[in-house]
Amino acid sequence: MKTLGRHPILVFFLVFLAFPWVVPYKSLATQVLIYGLLALGFNLLYGYTGLLSFGAAAYWGLGAYGAGLTLAKLKLASLWAALGMGLCAATVGGTVIGFFCLRRRGIYFAMLTLAFAQLLYFVGFHLADVTGGDDGLRGITVPPLVLPGLTIPLDTSITFYYFTLALVVLAVAGLTRILDSPFGALLQAIRENSDRAAACGYDINRVKLLSFVFSSLFMGLAGALDALRLTVVPIESLHWSTSGQVVIMTLLGGAGTFFGPFVGAAAYLVLEDRISVFTESWPLVIGAIFMTFVLFLPKGIWGTLLARLNASRAPGRVS
Amino acid sequence: MFDISLPALAAQVFTGLVLGGIFVLLAIGLSLIFGLMTVVNFSHGALYMLGAYLGFMLLGLTGSFWAALVLAPLLVGAFGLVIERFLIRPLYGRSPDDPLLLTFGLSLVLVEVARLIWGKIGLTLDPPKALDGAVNLGFTAFPLYRLFVIAVTIVVLIALWLFLEKTNVGLIIRAGSRDPLMVRALGFDVGRIWFLVFGIGTALAGLAGILAGPMRGAYAEMGVTIIIESFVVVVVGGMGSLLGAIVSGLLIGQVVSLTTFFAPKLAEIMVFVTMAVVLLVRPSGLFGEAGLME
Numbered sequence: 001m002k003t004l005g006r007h008p009i010l011v012f013f014l015v016f017l018a019f020p021w022v023v024p025y026k027s028l029a030t031q032v033l034i035y036g037l038l039a040l041g042f043n044l045l046y047g048y049t050g051l052l053s054f055g056a057a058a059y060w061g062l063g064a065y066g067a068g069l070t071l072a073k074l075k076l077a078s079l080w081a082a083l084g085m086g087l088c089a090a091t092v093g094g095t096v097i098g099f100f101c102l103r104r105r106g107i108y109f110a111m112l113t114l115a116f117a118q119l120l121y122f123v124g125f126h127l128a129d130v131t132g133g134d135d136g137l138r139g140i141t142v143p144p145l146v147l148p149g150l151t152i153p154l155d156t157s158i159t160f161y162y163f164t165l166a167l168v169v170l171a172v173a174g175l176t177r178i179l180d181s182p183f184g185a186l187l188q189a190i191r192e193n194s195d196r197a198a199a200c201g202y203d204i205n206r207v208k209l210l211s212f213v214f215s216s217l218f219m220g221l222a223g224a225l226d227a228l229r230l231t232v233v234p235i236e237s238l239h240w241s242t243s244g245q246v247v248i249m250t251l252l253g254g255a256g257t258f259f260g261p262f263v264g265a266a267a268y269l270v271l272e273d274r275i276s277v278f279t280e281s282w283p284l285v286i287g288a289i290f291m292t293f294v295l296f297l298p299k300g301i302w303g304t305l306l307a308r309l310n311a312s313r314a315p316g317r318v319s
Numbered sequence: 320m321f322d323i324s325l326p327a328l329a330a331q332v333f334t335g336l337v338l339g340g341i342f343v344l345l346a347i348g349l350s351l352i353f354g355l356m357t358v359v360n361f362s363h364g365a366l367y368m369l370g371a372y373l374g375f376m377l378l379g380l381t382g383s384f385w386a387a388l389v390l391a392p393l394l395v396g397a398f399g400l401v402i403e404r405f406l407i408r409p410l411y412g413r414s415p416d417d418p419l420l421l422t423f424g425l426s427l428v429l430v431e432v433a434r435l436i437w438g439k440i441g442l443t444l445d446p447p448k449a450l451d452g453a454v455n456l457g458f459t460a461f462p463l464y465r466l467f468v469i470a471v472t473i474v475v476l477i478a479l480w481l482f483l484e485k486t487n488v489g490l491i492i493r494a495g496s497r498d499p500l501m502v503r504a505l506g507f508d509v510g511r512i513w514f515l516v517f518g519i520g521t522a523l524a525g526l527a528g529i530l531a532g533p534m535r536g537a538y539a540e541m542g543v544t545i546i547i548e549s550f551v552v553v554v555v556g557g558m559g560s561l562l563g564a565i566v567s568g569l570l571i572g573q574v575v576s577l578t579t580f581f582a583p584k585l586a587e588i589m590v591f592v593t594m595a596v597v598l599l600v601r602p603s604g605l606f607g608e609a610g611l612m613e
Contacts, residue, residue: 052416100595103602107359107415108558111550112598118547119591126584240547244423251420281435287427294421295409 009176012259013169026157027229028273032266033164034225037171039250039261041218044175046247047256048184049211050191055113056246058097058120059216061238062089063223065124065131068233072139073130079143079154083167083224090220091213093120098212102205105194114240121238137233154228164225171218176258178214187211191256219246248290254303263302330459331580332573337465337534339572340472344527345545346552346564347479348520354496354559355516357415358407361422363524363549364542365429370395370528371537372433375442384447392525399521403514426542433539441538444529468530475526476565479519483561492516496559548575551594557607567605 020029038060045051066089067082076082101112124131131137144153145163154160178184189197190204198204227233236242245268253264268286276282297304345367352360360366370391377387377394406425410417446464453460483489495502495512503509528542535541552571556563571590578589597605 052419100598103598104554107353107357107419108554110416110419111359111554112594114547115551115554115591115594119588119595122587122591126588244427247420247423281431283427284431284435287424287431290424291406291421291428294417294424295406298413298417 008258009169009173012172012262013165016165016168020158020161023270024273026161028269030157030161030164030229032262032269033161033168034222034229035246035249035269036262036265037168037225038219038222039246039253039265040171040175041215041220041222042246043250043255043261044178044187044218045211045215046250047254047260048179048191049187049208050194051208051211052107052110052247053101053113053212053215054110054240054243054247055097055101055115055117056219057238057240057242058113058117059090059094059219060223060226060242060246061117061120061124061233062093062216063087063220064227064233064237065089065137065223066220067224068137068140068227069130071141071143071227072137077141077143079145079228082143082228083221086224086227087217087220090216090223094213094216094220095209098209098216102208102212114243117238117243118240121235121240124238125235131235132233134235136235137227140227140231140233142228142231160229164229167221167225171221175218179258183207183210248286251290251293251298251300254300254306257300257303257306260300260302264300267301326459328580329456330461331576333456333459333461333465335573335576336569337468337572338575339569340469341527341531341545342549342552342572343565343568344472344475344523344530345549346556346568347476347561348523348527349549349553350556350559350561350564351523352517352520353553354561355492355499356407356418356513358418358517359415359422359550360517360520361419361546362402362426362429363422363521364544364546365426365433366395366399366521366524366542367528367531367545368433368537368539368542369398369429370525371444371532371541372437372442372528373525374529374532375437375444375537378444384445388526388529391529392522395525395528396518396522399524400514400518402521403517407517408510408514426546430539430543437537437539439539441536441541443536444532446533464533468534471526471530475523479561488512488515548590551590555594555597555604557604560604560606563604563606 016033019032020026023029023032038056041059042053042056045053063086067086070076070082070085097113097116101109101116104112125133127133142154142160144151152159152163154163179187186197186202186207189200190207194204223237226237249264249268250261251264252267253262254260272282272286275285279285293300299307345363349360349363352358373394374387374391377390378384381387381390402425406421407418410421450464450467453462454466483493491502491507491512495507495509499509502512531541548571552567553564555571556565556567571593574589574593575586578586
């Protein structure tokens with residue numbers, strides 16, 4: 001138990017290795033992983049840097065369209081090219097939008113990220129020749145995974161799940177590396193008191209922009225993976241309701257905790273899957289649950305659990 | 320280049336003025352609430368929608384558009400008071416992000432409740448008989464109801480201005496937005512002022528909703544897009560600045576309306592482009608003070 005606690009990424013890997021056999025069907029497991037990754041990227045910005053973005057849809061959508069267009073329009077039948085293009089699109093978008101949004105602090109930031117994401121939504125909507133507009137981007141075929149000396153077709157939901165898991169574990173390891181670095185400590189210093197961090201001589205705007213770009217990188221990877229999962233990019237991926245979804249997932253799980261986003265994504269998606277059987281009014285249910293969490297459980301499921309556990313033992317670094 | 324007919328252009332400017340009026344009413348409510356309480360009310364769009372639906376319901380119950388026009392904003396305002404008392408108040412002293420998150424959840428709930436009560440298909444609201452038809456403005460015929468919307472907006476703005484500038488309560492509200500601690504130290508109950516201002520702000524959203532109803536109909540998602548455009552108006556005008564909200568609301572109204580005239584596809588996009596340009600030139604908005612309430 002103790003050794004496992006010291007290797008949280010290993011635990012994460014083992015849990016998700018078995019995860020597809022716990023949930024009702026395999027593609028739901030993939031969805032949890034991908035949305036968890038999206039929430040992970042969002043959490044870097046909100047949970048660790050203290051910047052509430054309502055524009056996650058922008059980077060998720062850029063990642064999805066970047067990957068989707070590579071496969072469907074450029075006809076480049078390479079998985080790595082598709083993922084690379086998705087990452088590039090999200091990173092460039094994140095840099096430009098981040099530059100604008102970080103001109104204002106505090107609550108303005110949330111409104112600006114929302115506005116810029118909505119700008120991209122309308123651009124995607126009206127550029128129907130390229131993006132497919134309202135019908136979504138169709139004609140995506142998932143190429144096989146080509147590794148040195150190895151070609152694996154990703155045509156079953158379980159192979160695609162484990163391919164996603166491999167990338168998500170890499171991303172999780174990458175984020176651990178970022179958060180454990182001096183840069184990661186600086187992010188949390190900015191969250192706690194940005195004036196003090198500035199007074200210590202740090203160029204906090206640059207640090208925030210970097211955090212914004214890193215965050216869009218993770219969210220873009222998630223979007224690109226989702227384009228491969230669905231083999232279509234719906235225009236809704238750029239809509240602000242996607243951003244709202246991520247906010248809800250992260251807060252359900254626990255903002256500012258490392259694995260909270262995955263817990264939140266799992267809770268959200270499994271609940272949605274179960275409740276949609278009984279009622280069409282899923283937004284009503286999740287809206288009410290979300291309000292309850294904001295009012296009474298602001299630490300989220302995972303955060304509250306950790307707080308209970310930590311009451312008895314010293315806190316670990318990655319939690 | 321363009322085949323422009325002046326009367327058509329003038330009519331479009333008037334349409335923009337009407338749209339601007341709706342933006343102004345929404346943005347002033349948002350800005351008032353924000354300026355005083357640093358609360359961004361994400362459910363403002365949902366309350367706008369509620370205003371239109373309640374107007375529809377009251378029109379059916381009373382048979383009078385005028386009664387609905389007065390009662391619907393009052394009901395929405397009363398609902399706003401309930402929201403402040405039971406949902407926003409517990410969050411004072413926490414991060415300013417928390418009320419934003421909470422009202423976001425609330426807006427999801429309200430939109431879904433509206434779908435359950437009034438159905439998924441939009442409803443049409445008929446303007447009253449007295450405001451049916453069009454007026455000849457000399458260059459073009461313009462729907463009378465739309466002129467009425469402009470008139471109501473102006474009257475409400477004047478009333479709000481008089482209230483804020485000429486009454487004691489208004490004085491306390493203005494003082495409270497500058498320095499709530501000092502107002503409290505002087506012995507005023509800031510909590511009661513916040514309560515009142517939240518009610519006024521949400522009532523303005525309700526008014527915007529019922530005014531927009533006869534032009535755009537009532538549907539559950541009607542507040543979803545306009546709330547984001549209202550955010551843009553507030554950001555462009557300068558957060559917390561009422562004059563800024565007015566000028567910027569009218570500006571964005573014209574941007575939407577004139578772009579619709581020349582290049583319909585770009586209308587929504589231009590709103591955000593305007594915002595980006597203003598942010599580049601004046602990061603704190605047209606009338607905002609740098610560093611205020613950040």
